[in-house]
Amino acid sequence: MLSIAEENYLKAIYKILEKTGSKEASTKLIAQEMGTSSASVTDMIRKLNEKELLNYEKYYGVSFTKEGLKYSLDLIRKHRLWEYFLHTQLQFSWDKIHEIAEQLEHVKSEELIDRLDQFLDYPKYDPHGDPIPNKNGSFTFRTQFILGNLTEKNKEFIVLGVRSHDSEFLQYLDSLVIQPGRRLKILEYNAFDQSHLLQNEDHKILSISNKISNEILVKEL
């Protein structure tokens, strides 16, 4: 059984590998992600290496062992199921759920997560649109597009999720009624500054910079 600190390192490493698409995470990036010093990271990854959760060669970063990957996926699963619970059952807005799920994910009980999953009716995506691994650690994939890359006038889309979980960003999207499940229509695309003119579900006209649209995931409809 891992400590909360150990679990947080696994999650940080998972996040880095996911973001960079690489197979190894460097000490420096882990330190950055954890908000800690490189020296602390070295200590911890040596420990996780001894527990056979990480492959570690001095000076060459770390990768997951099979067991380490499974443990990480379990943590992701717990985190996203709790986020789903907080959002759909307790009516938390999506900008507040991450912080609380960070704590709930460390509760140790396989039965708890199984029952929660069943209670929630086996959701496949969390409130940010991120896929929730099932008990075996496998995701349900779907085709999705980055809104920023779409330019076709009068085309309509359904929001699937977001690529940033920043609290202010999410509150901003809320204020524009841009949320998973909501409909969006492209009225104009401005090639010059890559901005979009959109219509939301409430028929409001929105002007969106590419900085925003590049963080929004959609599917065609």
Place this chain on the structure above:
Amino acid sequence: MLSIAEENYLKAIYKILEKTGSKEASTKLIAQEMGTSSASVTDMIRKLNEKELLNYEKYYGVSFTKEGLKYSLDLIRKHRLWEYFLHTQLQFSWDKIHEIAEQLEHVKSEELIDRLDQFLDYPKYDPHGDPIPNKNGSFTFRTQFILGNLTEKNKEFIVLGVRSHDSEFLQYLDSLVIQPGRRLKILEYNAFDQSHLLQNEDHKILSISNKISNEILVKEL
């Protein structure tokens, strides 16, 4: 913000004061309750005294400050609300909820507990029949009797709760259909060994020793 260890000490002290009916808890009893050494207890109660949660005079045990009592009641509230959630929403049997609630109670978010309370429709008693403090720390009292003290033939009762939370004991009661909300009828009382002959809701006849009946709380019906 207190650490998990500090919170567990507050809970242990609360439990001792409740059980003994006293105003002070001794180092030894706290050590026993925490499963730790007296030396560790001394360290910790000095710390909680500095944080003004406990009144502490060397060699004379501890009592709660007003603030310490409120913090403890908040913990009890969280614990019992989570137990109620696990039992009523996730269908956990009452012998398994305590252990998981021990972890959930340390999650820090006032809004989480407020929303959970609302979601559960402000329950007043947990699945063991223990009262759940409200946001202000006040309990809803009710008159209840210890089944072991009742002797009147053909009298009927509703089970309100239990005084022991021992897992095996609770499983045993489950097997006899003796659970909060269930009906019981006294068929016979044997003054010689203080045992009861009872009828449960399923019309089964049960013979119950006083060791058991002294742990069961009921109200008349």
Place this chain on the structure above:
DNA sequence: AAATTATTTTAGATTTGCCTAAATTTTGCT
């Protein structure tokens, strides 16, 4: 390819929560 820069590791300390053993204080008994 040598030197500079960046990264990583090592060494030595700190804090929290725990331990054992020894010293101190209180309690209980005759």
Place this chain on the structure above:
DNA sequence: AGCAAAATTTAGGCAAATCTAAAATAATTT
């Protein structure tokens, strides 16, 4: 009241997770 037993505190240490500063190694630049 005085002494033995019990409880409590003190002293000194340990493991986990962190830190800073210094040393070692790798990567980059010229």
